[in-house]
Amino acid sequence: MIKNNYTCGIDIGTHSTKVVVVGFDKSKNETTVLATGISETKGMRLGYINNTDKTTESIKKAVKQVETTLGIKIKKAYLSIGGVNLGSTISTGSVIISKADQEITNLDVSKAIANSEENLEIVNKKIIHTIPLSYKLDGKDIYARPEGLHGIKLEVKTLFVTCLKQNVEDIITACGLAKIEIEEITASPLITASVLLNSKQKIAGCVIIDIGAETVSTAVYENNLPISVAVFPIGSMDITKDIALGLKISLEEAESIKLGSVIGGDYSKKKIDEIIEARLGDVFELLGNQLKRLKRNELLPAGVVITGGGSAINNIETIARNQLKLPSRVGSLDPSINNKIKIRDFSWYTALGLALSTDNDSSDDLSNNIMRENMKEVKSFFKSIFSQLLP
Numbered sequence: 001m002i003k004n005n006y007t008c009g010i011d012i013g014t015h016s017t018k019v020v021v022v023g024f025d026k027s028k029n030e031t032t033v034l035a036t037g038i039s040e041t042k043g044m045r046l047g048y049i050n051n052t053d054k055t056t057e058s059i060k061k062a063v064k065q066v067e068t069t070l071g072i073k074i075k076k077a078y079l080s081i082g083g084v085n086l087g088s089t090i091s092t093g094s095v096i097i098s099k100a101d102q103e104i105t106n107l108d109v110s111k112a113i114a115n116s117e118e119n120l121e122i123v124n125k126k127i128i129h130t131i132p133l134s135y136k137l138d139g140k141d142i143y144a145r146p147e148g149l150h151g152i153k154l155e156v157k158t159l160f161v162t163c164l165k166q167n168v169e170d171i172i173t174a175c176g177l178a179k180i181e182i183e184e185i186t187a188s189p190l191i192t193a194s195v196l197l198n199s200k201q202k203i204a205g206c207v208i209i210d211i212g213a214e215t216v217s218t219a220v221y222e223n224n225l226p227i228s229v230a231v232f233p234i235g236s237m238d239i240t241k242d243i244a245l246g247l248k249i250s251l252e253e254a255e256s257i258k259l260g261s262v263i264g265g266d267y268s269k270k271k272i273d274e275i276i277e278a279r280l281g282d283v284f285e286l287l288g289n290q291l292k293r294l295k296r297n298e299l300l301p302a303g304v305v306i307t308g309g310g311s312a313i314n315n316i317e318t319i320a321r322n323q324l325k326l327p328s329r330v331g332s333l334d335p336s337i338n339n340k341i342k343i344r345d346f347s348w349y350t351a352l353g354l355a356l357s358t359d360n361d362s363s364d365d366l367s368n369n370i371m372r373e374n375m376k377e378v379k380s381f382f383k384s385i386f387s388q389l390l391p
Contacts, residue, residue, distance in 0.1 A: 006034060008066070008077040009354025010059065010180070011188070012171065014235075015213035015309070017041045018348055019062045019077075021070065022355040033355075036348070037065030046214050046233055047083015049170040052177070059178040076181045078354040081128065081171060082188035082217050085164035088229040090133070091120040094155040102150045104137075109146055109154070116158040126168045128187050129161040133225055161187045161229050184357065187229055189219035191353040196305055196331040199224055206302035208331065209287055209320075210350070211310025213237045216283055220294060228294055232286045236310030239279045246275045260314045277319055284323040291324070303327030309347040 006023035019037040039061035043054030093116025135146045136155040193208045202221040210217040214235040220228040243254035291297040303326045311330045320328035
């Protein structure tokens with residue numbers, strides 16, 4: 001049963017590499033987590049691989065734990081990509097309708113999207129996702145799918161999620177050396193959002209913020225689609241360092257204090273709170289500036305959903321709410337998922353989302369379906385890289 005009936009997700013974070021394998025348990029008649037693996041990530045800084053061999057070993061160690069538990073060899077996996085080079089940009093394109101009766105076809109839509117890519121100005125970047133956000137027909141907004149409508153000129157506004165091409169190739173190389181074939185690759189904030197945000201939140205407007213060790217990843221949603229992806233070079237480890245310097249203590253003790261564990265020394269709670277709030281203030285200021293650029297500051301009814309290892313910091317919801325002037329909460333899995341999956345550590349949500357990604361095919365979530373369709377071209381790119389790696 002397990003050998004051919006599982007999905008594997010690999011999240012290579014700056015701090016740790018996590019592997020989650022999900023499969024269908026016939027005895028329970030439900031999807032469940034079959035195994036997990038974790039290792040310290042080496043050879044990576046701010047999402048960039050600076051030592052491929054070390055990163056490969058990190059992948060191997062985490063995958064080996066899963067293989068030992070299941071008694072099988074993991075050969076394929078879904079992969080996330082993040083880091084400070086991950087971002088997004090919006091471009092527009094247009095096309096004159098080709099049919100004599102002026103009916104819009106799939107080919108016309110594809111040509112309009114392709115034209116928006118031609119108008120995109122990116123250097124040394126690889127497009128990870130191509131997501132149409134809105135259409136105009138003869139200068140007027142349309143709120144239905146354009147296929148089947150009649151008109152002269154179709155315009156499209158498209159979100160392109162991009163990553164440094166070299167970084168994409170390095171991650172593919174590391175997985176190839178670990179003998180793992182990549183099924184698909186997804187921007188990490190989008191895959192995390194797929195398990196933490198529901199359609200109501202995405203339609204109303206919200207932002208997910210994933211606070212990792214060295215980076216903060218964000219994705220803003222509106223009308224059930226991502227309208228921005230951004231990653232900032234700051235993370236929860238910066239808070240740990242600030243506490244260590246401020247209190248003149250070790251990093252290990254500072255980490256415990258940050259997470260509210262029992263404090264061994266006699267430290268001022270007021271001073272600790274000031275240190276933590278100051279650095280979190282920097283994080284939320286960056287997010288606030290991003291929302292201002294999008295003209296969405298204080299205008300997202302579904303508010304802020306916080307996740308990642310840094311979301312375990314005490315009072316983080318209050319700090320976010322006060323600074324961003326938006327409803328804020330720490331993200332949690334939908335009960336229908338959580339009751340079956342039972343992973344409660346925030347830092348595992350990205351790997352879990354990857355392992356559950358095949359379930360998204362049957363979802364009515366528009367953004368998931370669009371991303372799935374646009375992975376075909378990226379997947380072809382990955383396979384070409386793999387062919388160069390294999391003997």
